[in-house]
Amino acid sequence: MIIDKLSGNKKIPMHMPGHKRNTALAPYLKRLGADLDITEIEGFDNLHSPNGIIYESMQKAAEVRGAKSAFYLVGGSTAGILASVAAGIERGDKVIVARNCHKSVYNALELQDAKPVFVMPKIHTKTGISGSIEPCDIEDAIKENPDAKLVILTSPTYEGVTSDIKGICKIAHKHNIPVLVDGAHGAHLGFTEDFLLDNIRQGADISVESLHKTLPSLTQTAVCYVNSNLVDSQKVADKLSVFQSSSPSYLLMASIDGCINLLAEKKEELFLAWNQHLEYFYEKCKDLENLKILENDGEFFGLDKTKIVILTKNGPWLSNSLREMGIECEMTTPWYVVAMTGMGDTKEMLSYFASCLLRLDKDAEKWDETDTLGLTLPEKAMETADAKKEEYEWVEVADSLDRISAGYVFAYPPGVPIIAPGEVISEEIKTLLSGYIKAGDGILQNIPENKVKVVK
Ligand SMILES: Cc1ncc(COP(=O)(O)O)c(C=O)c1O
Structure with missing residues (x-):
């Protein structure tokens, strides 16, 4: 593993970084693990032209995911999205884009001067949450814009909603249009049957996945998987050199490598435990009367169980009350709160979370489907x-x-x-x-x- 090689490196560093792994210099260096922080020196490969330990690690990541190639991202999924869009289109091209994409997609399109054609997700009737993107809507958009060069959508979303990637890819590929899926929230999918399928195994040409969001890996770590006859993976690599630092952090790369190795070696055991903790949590929450946990009532193509979406009459009240009980949630809207689970959650953590919700449920106003508002597609007046x-x-x-x-x-x-x-x-x-x-x-x-x- 890369971390073992970093630990074994005892050479006197007459190179960057300037702290020289001298952790006695300042207390924060030790606490931040600077004794393992190096740069591209002999034997440690180079992210931008890999042929050694980084290359081997990325090959393993591709194999674990079932993709042709994997590229390590030290700038989060954001870097992968910027590079994938730049690789997938020429300047000024038309792109079919789900309107509920993350701002990194909008920034990527802007940088390429692209012409987005928006497709709206189906808005969930009872909650206003952005739902799945329908394959028939992608088909209509392609029919109306046969000159489009790329389809981009998010699956799963922040709320855990997935779309029929297989169906969407089938349609797009019929027209030789590649599909880029922002899978930032889906790095944990597809490894065992208890969790939903991942994007690559459903046919996505590119899936960009943040390890740091759900798996045991440091913040900013992500992987861009390419599995396509329509996208040139070398072009993605070239564009990643534009958008990623020329001095990528070895701590971050060692973290990605460690995470991929963990998945390769222990996925059954780890996902089994995560699933059991989640089942325990959901079972306990069956007694909620006023707060409501979002379920798939058939309107979503899929709903990732690792995201806990709590529907409430008062999102800020709920997240503030949980904060007072020692729980910090991921996202608060006026109408719901999203609590993200990750592989690092223990049964005790989820059990405490469920008991706090049950306690707050007694004071909560009963949730109902009124007052919820969803994303709407605005009229476009200008590029x-x-x-x-x-x-x-x-x-x-x-x-x-x-x-x-x-x-x-x-x-x-x-x-x-x-x-x-x-x-x-x-x-x-x-x-x-x-x-x-x-x-x-x-x-x-x-x-x-x-x-x-x-x-x-
Ligand atoms: C849907 C989606 N895509 C992309 C990103 C960007 O990911 P990262 O923070 O890993 O750059 C985020 C971040 O929250 C996201 O929610």
């Missing part, structure tokens, strides 16, 4: 790049009706733009923004003093 070049002003959300947005507004997490540059602020968008503002400070981004940036 993103053009709107960004226009003169702008800031206006109160209340005064923004029919104005053209000059910037992105999104809740973070999940980082899905509610409105993008060039889109028109409708009554529904205004209501959605107001709902988030009412829920509290800090949920929406790019909206200082509750004002939106609009074209003058």
Whole structure:
């Protein structure tokens, strides 16, 4: 494993990094594991032209996932998405994009001056949560835009909703269009039958997966898997050299390597334990009366059980109350709270979480399906790049009706733009923004003093 090689390296470092693995220099270096932090020296390979330990490790990752190639990402899935889009299209190309994609996809498209054609996810009737992307909607979009060069969608989403990747790929591939799946939340899928299938085994040309979100690996670690006759994996590698540091952290790469080895050696045992902890949690939560755990009522193609979505009349109240009980959740919206589980969760942690929910359930107002609002597809008045070049002003959300947005507004997490540059602020968008503002400070981004940036 890469970490063993790092530990065995005792040479005097007349090279970067400047701390020289001298952890006596400053206490933080020891605590951060700087004694293993090196750079591309003899015997340690190079992420950007790998032919040694990194190459071998990436080959193993590809094999474990069942893909032709795997590329290590030290800049999160963000780096993989930027590179995959740059590799998959030429400047100015048309791309079919799910509207509920993460901001990294929007940034990637902007950098390539791409022309996005948006496809809306089905909005879940009872909760307003963005649901699955339907293969028939991708088919219609391709029929109307046969010159599109790439399809991009997220599966699973922040809430754990998956789409029929197999069905979507079948349609796109019939037209020789590759499918890039943002699988940032799906690095743990497909290893045992207790969890949903992964994107690559369903036919995705590229799946970009954040190890750090659900598996035992350091923050920023991710893998870009390529399994395609339509995408040149060398092009992806070339673009990754553009978007990733020329000094990638060996701590991060050793973490990815360690995680892949762990999956290869112990997946059955580890996923079995995770699944048992989850089953125990869900069983305990069956007694909830006022809060409700999101279930697949048939409207979603799939729902990843590792994401616990708690439906509530008051998201901020629920997450603040849990915080007071020592639990920090991943995402809060006015209408629900997302608690992410990961391979690192123990039965005790999930048991405590369930008992806190049961205690809070007694004080919670009964959840019902009123008041929930979902993503809507705004009318487009201008191309993103053009709107960004226009003169702008800031206006109160209340005064923004029919104005053209000059910037992105999104809740973070999940980082899905509610409105993008060039889109028109409708009554529904205004209501959605107001709902988030009412829920509290800090949920929406790019909206200082509750004002939106609009074209003058
Ligand atoms: C759907 C989705 N895609 C991509 C990303 C970016 O992943 P990373 O943080 O690993 O760069 C995120 C981050 O939250 C995400 O939620």
